Amino acid sequence: MSRLRKLVDDFRNGIIPENPLLRLVLGMCPALAISTAVMNGFWMGVAVTFVLTGSNLLISLIRGLIPSRVRIPCFIVVIATFVTVVDLTMNAFLPEMHQILGIFVPLIVVNCIILARAETFASRKPALNSVVDGLGMGLGFTLALVIISSIREILGTANLVVAGWRVFGAGLPFNPAQVMVMPPGAFVTLGLIVGALNLATRRRSRRAACREEARS
């Protein structure tokens, strides 16, 4: 039972408590650059989730065989392998998305979320926990990207295109603020979300502290 609880905790860890984008503020470069449309954000998240889960699993499985002095090059080779697999697969099955994401797919290799999870989690924990950690972190990253990119797309183009379908038909009745789909919009959106999340957590922990005090 406690092992199951641990797995659930490992999974939930990446979604809110240690959300890679909103709490750890890792992987900023692809997140800021491609979060201009919700589909871009979604597929980037899927690509990162696949790489993260795959590399976490493989690194956890071979963790006993890797001497610590060459662990970083080994991790990088494993990560680069999964990134190339994603790159080729996307090119074959999602050619248009592959072209839009462009250089940011190969750049997942140097995304610090993935190396950070390999170093701090997968190289120390059993395979199952590592897979669950990869899925949780990936889901957290995807959710954060989808939220940021939906906000930017809606405010910046007055519409939302999901899998080719225009959610708001002819568009929302306001003048789109083009700055939102340009680089400054990424910083503004991300900053406000991180701020709101920090405020919410601080309120919650303060309330929890108050309750503790009242009890004692």
Next chain:
Amino acid sequence: MKESLRLPLVLATVCALSAGILTLTHGVTSELIAARAAEALAAGLREVLPEAETFHDRSDVPAIAAFPEIGQVHEGRRGDAVVGVVFRVTTAGYGGPVEVLVAVDATGSVAAVRVVGAVRETPGLGTRITEREFLDQFTGTARPPLTFGRDVQAITGATDSSRAVLDAVNVGLKAHAALGAR
């Protein structure tokens, strides 16, 4: 001594494992990737020059070498008659390269223009260069260099993206003239 042997051995094993996985993936995807690219090109050619029955790759014609922006040249024929030439031109947009198919008919005027491949222009502004309303302005134009304001209207707020298409059409028209002068 033992350590100095073990470290490279481990690294080599990991790399070999990686190479194996990549070979497998490449084997599965390479044909699909090539097939999709060919299919997309064929569909694009049919769209810009529907009169043509067959297309012949003429990309290695010497006259084309003077136009580095041109990636491919396809001659559209109906029976034995050449009905037009399609140029695949890459020009610089605002967010990166823009790929344009420019079809020039036998009389030397533009038959159709399409933006193909990924459009990395600013969403909502630069991405409007793919809209027919903008592209159809080029149909029927003939004498390069075309300019904004006189021959076609640029998209407001997307001058650089619009210019990429304009440049591509100009290159296509000039290349067509060069082909004829041959």
